[in-house]
Amino acid sequence: MKKNRPLLIIEDSDEDFEVTCWALNKIGFTHPIVRATHCEEVLLLLLSGTTPADWNNLLPCLVLLDLNLPRMNGLQFLRDLRVIKSPPAIPIVVVSTSNNPSDVSTSYSLGAAGYLCKPLSLDSYVEKLRYLTHYWFDAVTLPE
Amino acid sequence: MSEANINPTQSEAPPHITAKNVDLNNCDREQIHLVNAIQPHGVLLVLNESTLSIIQVSANTESFLGLSPAAMIGQTIDCLLDNENVAALRSQLATKNLADGFSHLLTVSCVHTNERFHLFGNRIDELLLLEFERPNDTEQFSDNNHFLRLNATIQQLRGSTSLLQFIGIVVDQIRDWTGFERVMVYRFDTDGCGEVVAESKSPDLETYLDLHYPASDIPAPARRLFMLSPLRHLPDVDYLPVPLIPENPPLLNGRSVDLSYSFLRSVSVMYSGYLRNMGAKATLVLPLMKDGELWGLISCLHHSTPKYMPYESRIPVEFLAKIVSQMMNDKEKMDHYSYRYQLDQSLHQLAAALERFETFEQALVLGKTNLLTTLDAQGAVLIINGKLNLLGKTPTEQQVGLLVVWLAQQDGLVFSTRRLPHDFPLAQTFKVIASGVLSMRFSRANSDGIIWFRPEEQQEVSWAGNPNKPVEFIEEGQEIRLTPRTSFALWKEYSQGQSRLWLTCELEYAKQLRQVISYIIVNRISLLTQINAELERSNAELEAFAYVVSHDLKEPLRGIHNFAELIKIENDVPSPEKRLQRIETILSLANRMDNLLESLLKYSRIGLSExxxxxxxxxxxxxxxxxxxxxxxxxxxxxxxxxxxxxxxxxxxxxxxxxxxxxxxxxxxxxxxxxxxxxxxxxxxxxxxxxxxxxxxxxxxxxxxxxxxxxxxxxxxxxxxxxxxxxxxxxxxxxxxxxxxxxxxxxxxxxxxxxxxxxxxxxxxxxxxxx
Structure with a gap:
């Protein structure tokens, strides 16, 4: 896999984005990280088939999706993505503060590839992200 | 018919019971209409209608028509009537409906005697029956007189304010019209038992008013015949029956001609015997119909002499009886008017109480108006969730428990009986309190409902006059059986374990109360369902709310936690700007959290206070x-x-x-x-x-x-x-x-x-x- 394929984080909170970047850096994650604050912009990009320059003109290798977003929320994004004719082959992992069982099951039923509940402690968050990157970048094969 | 007073029945009854072999045990099966004999005050001819040839005649033709039976049988009607009369008869036969009874066809003159006769006809079993009766030559009533008199009577009947008063007028008027010494109205209960409810009599006669009779006194076949003929007349109880000749005409193939509608038909020997025992010499009986059912009889008795009512005098009485029948329904309704009104009032009060009180027991048993307030019953039970609430005179709780189980097996949600011990033998032990039962269940789902109890009737029936004063008429060599007094004894036996009849308006009351209660039950259930649904929704909302709140509060909290950790971790990396930035973030997150909590508080307050x-x-x-x-x-x-x-x-x-x-x-x-x-x-x-x-x-x-x-x-x-x-x-x-x-x-x-x-x-x- 191209090392310059970006990891896309859809997250409206600046603080949360900062902490996630910090944690990924801590575990030595090397892919470029790009951010979107609204689902709508991502959906438009994916629909148009164009990839912007700051994505290195490449589709993201993985998407970390927050659920609680203004306007279109994460669940609606997953739902809308499913009705696209040829959805991009990108796994989407939900990363949310919500531990509501209905959010978890709805996410999976809408095609989420995983659900990570953000813990309170930074250490646990780092641990969880370590497992997540191990799994997606060492254990499984992602599409080119 | 009760066995106590009567000899045991024969084990094998002959297929046809006629005047020749009838006794008290089998009179219920006596084929009164196939009696093959008539009374002597007229002549009966049986004819083939198409040819008008005579098949069978009563043996008394000579004294009326001047021709012996032998001279008539096989001849056509021309042997009696001239051509003009025969033509008139044929035209009457062609136009009149003769299937439902005897109709007056015309008045004819007999060719041999020149005597005038009323001629009546009836078509039955493809035979033509003709009856000849002498017209009334002594009393002269003009049609106009009859009309005026009828009109006055009807006016009087209209003005009556109760059924009893109405019937009282009927008996007085008919006695006045007919001259019979005793005129009674006899009412049937649903089970065929009867009671004298009105009487008009000459002062020297013993009263029969209020006497009760067992069903066997007027057995079912007799009741049927009374219903069929608008009037039955027996001018002389001691008449000699006139046989029909020949007894078995070849054309009838051994059948007896059906005299169901015949006015002259010979009566049952049991009937004439009964009348003789009562000291009656002549009778006239008219049916009282209500809603197509035999409601009762107008019974006229003459005690001193035989009494013949010619056609002219019978007609207005018959007409009056028909009008009375038409008016019965309204009058009976009127009779219970005030009772029905009171039942209605109670129903409204109970309905209001049911709305007001929380429990059915409070509303129906403990209140000022309760289940016994108006309804004519001495005890009642309210069953709620299987628990019995007794009110008034009732059987014991255990006995009621058994009854409830039995009632639950009966058809219909509203049930009534006046003979509980007969329907439910276990009730024998408490028949004094509960021979009559009116019950209703709220639903088929369980036995919850209401039961009312009525005591045994014998405890209540008041005997008019001295019960020990005998009225039996003893004839030589004859057993004392069929007299009103012994009939009463029979009835008493029959009415063991029987209560007064439940009235239509009482059943209606139970039905309506049931409707009110089921309406309230359904309302309560639907209210409960509604509350449950609301509770479920509010629980679900609360759960969703808890998740939303915890999520949105956790977000800044986690941020605070994370940034504080970062400061701690980065302690060894000296970068005052970065650290200050981290602290600013923490403060802003804390502010946001405070803001959220404040909003939440506002939000929840909106729902809290009144x-x-x-x-x-x-x-x-x-x-x-x-x-x-x-x-x-x-x-x-x-x-x-x-x-x-x-x-x-x-x-x-x-x-x-x-x-x-x-x-x-x-x-x-x-x-x-x-x-x-x-x-x-x-x-x-x-x-x-x-x-x-x-x-x-x-x-x-x-x-x-x-x-x-x-x-x-x-x-x-x-x-x-x-x-x-x-x-x-x-x-x-x-x-x-x-x-x-x-x-x-x-x-x-x-x-x-x-x-x-x-x-x-x-x-x-x-x-x-x-x-």
């Missing part, structure tokens, strides 16, 4: 809200257009302030126009009045119209448009719902939004009610 409704000037209230906003935000540069005629509403001032505050705040906040305008108004031409807050702001995309009222739902980043936390509209909506009103919106992107709301529940339109 609605404090007071007359509120909405115009003033809006101005104050705007002042507050202006103070907090002096340079917002918004033009407010406030409708000058905002109404005065009965509402909760604090909550309505919150509504306007949040809606106006949003209208200002989500606006990127250079000239911001906010318009506030109210449409009072509709009910309830519709308020609105309109802006020229950014608008809301149609996709999100549904979402905007959700708690903590934002359509913008937390820092955009002055940073909302997604509680404003939810709070406003809650305050509106607390008033029973609703909120809705119209919006288009970049043009603006209008939020509408009402402060009272929508009126249900007629259309919706219809649906």
């Amino acid at each position: 609605l404090d409704l007071q007359s509120t000037h909405i115009g003033n209230l809006v101005s104050q809200s705007i002042d507050v906003l202006k103070k907090a935000n002096p340079e917002m540069g918004v033009t407010f257009n406030i409708q000058p005629t905002l109404p005065i509403m009965n509402c909760d001032r604090m909550r309505v302030e919150i509504i306007f505050h949040n809606l106006i705040l949003n209208a200002i906040k989500y606006n990127d126009k250079a000239k911001k305008t906010v318009e506030i108004g109210c449409n009072t031409s509709v009910n309830p009045a519709e308020f609105y807050v309109r802006d020229n702001g950014i608008g809301i995309p149609a996709d999100y119209h549904e979402h905007i009222f959700q708690l903590f739902r934002r359509l913008h980043g937390s820092d955009e448009f002055g940073g909302g936390n997604g509680t404003g509209l939810t709070t406003a909506q809650k305050a509106i719902k607390r008033h029973g009103g609703r909120i809705w919106m119209e919006s288009s992107e970049n043009v603006g939004s209008t939020f509408y709301f009402t402060l009272a529940p929508d009126l249900i339109s007629n259309k919706e009610v219809m649906q």
Whole structure:
């Protein structure tokens, strides 16, 4: 896999984005990280088939999706993505503060590839992200 | 018929029981209509209708018509009547309906004697029966007289105010008309037992009023015959029956001619015997019909001599009986009018009590008006959830328990019997208290319901006169059996374990009370279902609320935690700017959390306290809200257009302030126009009045119209448009719902939004009610 394929984080909170970047850096994650604050912009990009320059003109290798977003929320994004004719082959992992069982099951039923509940402690968050990157970048094969 | 007074029955009864072999045990099966004999006051001819040839005649033709039976049999009717009469007869036969009884055809002259006769005809079993009777030559009533008299009687009957009074007039009038010494009205119960309910008699006669009779006194076949003929007349109890000759005409193939409708037909020996025992010499009996059923009989007795009623005198009496039958229904209704009225009153009171009280027991048993208030019963039981509540004179709880089980097996939700011990043998032990039962179950699901008890009737029937004073007429060599007094004894035996009859209006009362109760039960169930559904919904809402709240509070909390950890971790890396930045973030997150908690508190308060409704000037209230906003935000540069005629509403001032505050705040906040305008108004031409807050702001995309009222739902980043936390509209909506009103919106992107709301529940339109 191209090392310059970006990891896309859809997250409206600046603080949360900062902490996630910090944690990924801590575990030595090397892919470029790009951010979107609204689902709508991502959906438009994916629909148009164009990839912007700051994505290195490449589709993201993985998407970390927050659920609680203004306007279109994460669940609606997953739902809308499913009705696209040829959805991009990108796994989407939900990363949310919500531990509501209905959010978890709805996410999976809408095609989420995983659900990570953000813990309170930074250490646990780092641990969880370590497992997540191990799994997606060492254990499984992602599409080119 | 009771066995006690009567000899045991023969084990094998002959197939046909006629006057020759009838006794008290089998008179119920006596084929009275196939008696093959007539009374001597007229002549009967049996003819083949097409040829008018004579097949069979009564043996007494010579004394009436001047021809012996032998001279007539095989001849045509021409042997008696001249051509003119025969032609008239044929034309009558062609036009009259003779199938339902004897009809008067014409008055004829007999060729041999020149004597005049009334001629009656009946068509039965493809035979023509002709009866000849002598006209009345002594008494002369003009038709006009009859008419005037009838008219007067009917007027009098109309004026009667109760069934008893009505029947009293009937017997008096008929006695007056006919000259019979005793005229009675005899009423049948549903089981065939009877009772003398009215009597008019000459003073020297023993009264039969109020006597009760067992069903066997007037057995079923006799009741049927009474129903078929509008009038039965026996001029002389001691008559000698006149046989029909020949006994078995070849043309009838051994059949007896059916004399069901015959006026002259010979009566049952049991009947004439009974009459003789009563000392009656002549009778006239007319049926009283009600709704097509035999309700009773008008029975006229003559005691001193035989008495013959010629056709002319019978006609008006027959006519009167028919009119009485027509009027019966109304009169009977009138009879129970005041009772029915009282039952209605009680029903209303019980229904009101059922609405008012929490338990059925409080409403139906313990209240001032209870289950026994009007209904003519001495005891009642209310069964609720299988628990018995006894009221008045009832069997023991254990006995009632057994009865409840038995009643649950009976058909129908409303059940009544006047002979419980006969239907339910276990009731023998408590028949004194409960021979009659009226019961209803609320539903088929269980045995909950109400039972009323009526005591055994014998305890109650008052005997008119001295019961020990004998009225039996003893004839030589004859057993004393069939007399009214012994009949009463028979009836007493029969009516063991029997209560007074349950009236239609009483059954109706039970049915209506049942309806009221089931209506209340259904209402309670549906209310319970509704409350449960609301509870479920509110539980689900609460659960969702808890998740939303915990999620949204956790977010900043986690941020605080994370950034504090970062400071701790980065302790060894000296970078004062970075550290300060981290601390700033923590502070801002703490502020956001505080803000959230504050909003949550406001939100929950809206639902907590009671609605404090007071007359509120909405115009003033809006101005104050705007002042507050202006103070907090002096340079917002918004033009407010406030409708000058905002109404005065009965509402909760604090909550309505919150509504306007949040809606106006949003209208200002989500606006990127250079000239911001906010318009506030109210449409009072509709009910309830519709308020609105309109802006020229950014608008809301149609996709999100549904979402905007959700708690903590934002359509913008937390820092955009002055940073909302997604509680404003939810709070406003809650305050509106607390008033029973609703909120809705119209919006288009970049043009603006209008939020509408009402402060009272929508009126249900007629259309919706219809649906």
